Structures are given as C-alpha cells and as structure tokens.
Amino acid sequence: MEFRHKVSCSTSRLEEVRRFVLQTLNSLQIPEETAHFLMLAVDEVCANVMIHSHGCQENDFIVLSISKKGDAVVFEIEDFNAEGFDIAGYDAPSVKQIINTGRKGGLGLKLVKEIMDGVEYESLPSRNIYRLFKSV
Template sequence: MVHYYKVNCVRDNLRLIREFVTVVLRNLSLSEIEVNQLVLAVDEICSNLIIYSHNCNPDYFLEINIEDQAGKILFEIIDQDANFFDISEYQEPKISNIIKERRKGGVGLMLVNRIMDTVEVSVEDHQNIWRMTKKIAKK
C-alpha cells in the first residue's frame, strides 16, 4: 500500500509531514526508535527542500509517498521545480570541523545516509525525486 501526502513549502508544514510519517510507520509495527529515526530522515530532506530550495514559498509543493514493500519501506519525496542535487557529489563533513567552526547545521544529510539503507536522487518529468529505502524485519 502506498501512503501519499502533499504539502506546500511552508515551514509549519514540517510538523504535518512528521505527523504523517509517524502515523504510517506506527501502523507498520516498527519500534519507537525505528519510527523516530525514519521520521528524522524524512524531516531532514523535507526541511532542506522547503527552507533552502524553495525559501518557504507556499507556491511550491512536496509530495511524500511511503510504501511498505517486501522486507523494506520505500520513501519518495517528489519536489517540483527545485534545483537538482547531485548526491554523488556530496562530501560528508567532518564532525571535528563542524564542532571547531561551531556550525549549527551541516549534519542532516549525513544522518539521512546513516539511517537509510539507500538514498538516491533523480530527475523525472522535471521533478526531483528523492528515493530512500530502509530494510525492516517483519514482526
């Protein structure tokens, strides 16, 4: 089953996205820790897109799809009209540099990569599509 949610790019909608993801994942009988990790990963991507790619412009939208597949969960975040992010060129920051420079951000994508089993970004029909998967054990 695919669970679908669409929101405009307003910062306040990040709370609604987290609530949507939480409800879907709790229905999959995941542990609270797994739910929280996956909500964090989706929130990080959506936050970056809403805040940095679209500057909180409500004229833009994100679509979030969550699909329970055999042994894994597929998350798709579909972003229309944003600049393409080439994840293959992403260089993970060194934690020591972030601490030394007292930066407040810069670890979101690193966390996403550590939480998810796969993270891919593609362009299809003039849309950026973030696809992330997480293997799950059936209970």
C-alpha cells in the same frame, strides 16, 4: 500499498509531515523506536527541500510517498520545478570539520545517511525525487 501526502513548502508544515510519517509507519507495524529515527531522516530531507530548493514558498509543494517493498520501507520525496540537490552524492563533512570551520549546519544529511540503508536522487525535467530506503 503506498501512502501519499502533499504538503506546502512552508517549514511550518513540517509537524504535519512528521505526523504523517509516524502514523503511516505505525500502520505498517514498524517498531516505535525505528519509526522515530526514520521520521527524523525524512523530516531532515523535507526541510532541506523546502528551505533550499523552494525558499519556503507556501505556494510550492512536495509530495511524500511511503511504501513497504519486501523488508524495506521506501520514502520518496518529490519536488516540482525547483533546483534539486544530489543528496546521494553529497560527501558530508565530519563533525570535526564542521567545528573547525565554524560552519552552521551540515550534520543533517550525515545523519540521514547513517539512519538509512540507501539514499538516491533522481533529477527529471520538471521534478526531483529523493528516495530513502531502510530495511526493517
């Protein structure tokens, strides 16, 4: 079974994304602690897509799909007509590097990769797909 949710690219809609993720994971009987970690990772990717790929344009949207395949939960975040970002190929800086350079941000995708068992990126002509996998 697949659960889908379409949401505007306004960051004010991230609470809606978090609720959808937690409700869906609850219906899939994912333990609460695990569900909160997964929600954190999905929230980070959705926020990055909304902010960096869509500039928080309320008329743009993403589609979040959640499914359980065997012992894994699979999240797909699709965005349309925007420049994508290869999160799978992104080599996140260490915390020390971030501190030394005085850089703001940069830990989110590192956190996503630590929480998830797998991260994929697919770029198609009119959309990008970000896939996150976690064995539960």
